[in-house]
Amino acid sequence: MGSSPDVIVVGAGVLGLCVAAELAGRGHAVTVLDPGGPNASSVAAGMLAPALESLLEDVSPERAGLLKRARDLWSAFAETHGLKLHREGAAWRGSDARAAIARLNALGFEARAADGGLITPDDWRIEAAPALAALGRAIGVTVVRARVVSLNGDARRWRIEGDDGRVWFAASVVLATGVAPPIPGLPVEVAATVDAIEPIRGQITAVDTPVPPRVTRAPGVYVSPTTSGVLIGATMEPGRRDLEPDLEESRDRVAAGLALLGRAGPVGQTRVGVRGGTADGLPLAGPTRHAGLHLALAPRRNGWLLGPLVARVVADGIEGRAAMADAAALDPLRPA
Numbered sequence: 338m339g340s341s342p343d344v345i346v347v348g349a350g351v352l353g354l355c356v357a358a359e360l361a362g363r364g365h366a367v368t369v370l371d372p373g374g375p376n377a378s379s380v381a382a383g384m385l386a387p388a389l390e391s392l393l394e395d396v397s398p399e400r401a402g403l404l405k406r407a408r409d410l411w412s413a414f415a416e417t418h419g420l421k422l423h424r425e426g427a428a429w430r431g432s433d434a435r436a437a438i439a440r441l442n443a444l445g446f447e448a449r450a451a452d453g454g455l456i457t458p459d460d461w462r463i464e465a466a467p468a469l470a471a472l473g474r475a476i477g478v479t480v481v482r483a484r485v486v487s488l489n490g491d492a493r494r495w496r497i498e499g500d501d502g503r504v505w506f507a508a509s510v511v512l513a514t515g516v517a518p519p520i521p522g523l524p525v526e527v528a529a530t531v532d533a534i535e536p537i538r539g540q541i542t543a544v545d546t547p548v549p550p551r552v553t554r555a556p557g558v559y560v561s562p563t564t565s566g567v568l569i570g571a572t573m574e575p576g577r578r579d580l581e582p583d584l585e586e587s588r589d590r591v592a593a594g595l596a597l598l599g600r601a602g603p604v605g606q607t608r609v610g611v612r613g614g615t616a617d618g619l620p621l622a623g624p625t626r627h628a629g630l631h632l633a634l635a636p637r638r639n640g641w642l643l644g645p646l647v648a649r650v651v652a653d654g655i656e657g658r659a660a661m662a663d664a665a666a667l668d669p670l671r672p673a
């Protein structure tokens with residue numbers, strides 16, 4: 338039998354770990370259960386990119402505002418948890434930079450013409466692997482290697498069983514399992530919600546070439562600097578959850594990315610991650626109809642950007658606090 342924390346988080350991706358760190362910062366004892374290994378969060382480029390995501394996805398002003406507020410939460414969140422943010426901005430190279438700048442400005446973002454495109458200071462960046470490691474080490478967070486095989490609750494508490502027979506009990510459980518299938522024992526309609534999450538496969542490739550000063554994006558490709566080299570991403574392949582790299586695709590994408598930098602270089606390791614998405618493109622974050630059962634799922638291609646927002650919404654729900662204004666857009670019970 339395992340110990341009995343206040344909250345169990347199932348899944349140690351960016352959403353699970355942001356929720357865990359937020360709750361621990363509020364004084365809760367949190368155990369995170371995950372079998373370990375790569376996940377979408379560890380593969381990601383770590384762009385915190387409300388501006389260029391809003392431009393590329395052609396979102397509404399309301400959605401752009403939400404993405405920007407989510408980015409703003411990163412300042413305090415990173416400081417609290419000792420995470421390093423990179424605020425060098427991002428560059429965009431496209432066919433009509435003037436129209437792109439006008440669109441960004443209309444959505445409330447700063448942008449100026451540069452290098453045949455634009456630069457916005459509104460997009461930031463974080464290094465995924467060190468950030469995940471730091472969140473897992475937050476005081477009050479215990480990460481345990483276990484795959485949860487059943488989850489059963491009554492009005493009082495949840496019983497969580499691991500694949501090695503260990504059992505945990507907690508008043509609150511947060512489901513942050515990415516695109517994994519529903520865990521046996523979940524209430525039927527929660528299982529249906531989890532089942533409806535769309536997998537979106539993504540490939541990203543490391544390249545050994547001098548790092549550019551900032552993320553540089555163009556239609557269909559981006560180049561992101563990291564401390565360990567350059568990442569060239571990424572595909573969006575809805576409906577796919579297979580993890581075998583497609584090397585032909587990565588060769589073409591890397592060539593496009595290197596052309597953006599005006600360089601050549603050997604193709605390095607291609608990694609694959611699978612993001613989860615909902616019909617409206619926003620995550621499922623907050624309480625379910627079942628006492629003590631909360632969701633932190635399906636942030637699509639912006640899981641890193643949305644991490645602290647999801648964490649705050651879920652923690653407020655667990656503590657029974659008044660929900661912040663953006664919580665309604667993430668409510669797991671919102672109409673599909």
Ligand SMILES: Cc1cc2nc3c(=O)[nH]c(=O)nc-3n(C[C@H](O)[C@H](O)[C@H](O)COP(=O)(O)OP(=O)(O)OC[C@H]3O[C@@H](n4cnc5c(N)ncnc54)[C@H](O)[C@@H]3O)c2cc1C
Pocket residue numbers: 347348349350351352353370371372373375376377378379380381382383384385483484485486513514515516517520538539540541570571572609610611612613633634635636637638639640641642643
């Ligand atoms: C190539 C690529 C590039 C990306 N770039 C960016 C970017 O630049 N910026 C950005 O904001 N987003 C980016 N994303 C999107 C982002 O990575 C995802 O939205 C985010 O990682 C999803 O996080 P998650 O916590 O929901 O899921 P995951 O990271 O998949 O984590 C889910 C975890 O749950 C665990 N789990 C599942 N089932 C169980 C179980 N039964 N018991 C215990 N544990 C379980 C898994 O082991 C896994 O560790 C990118 C994604 C990809 C694929």
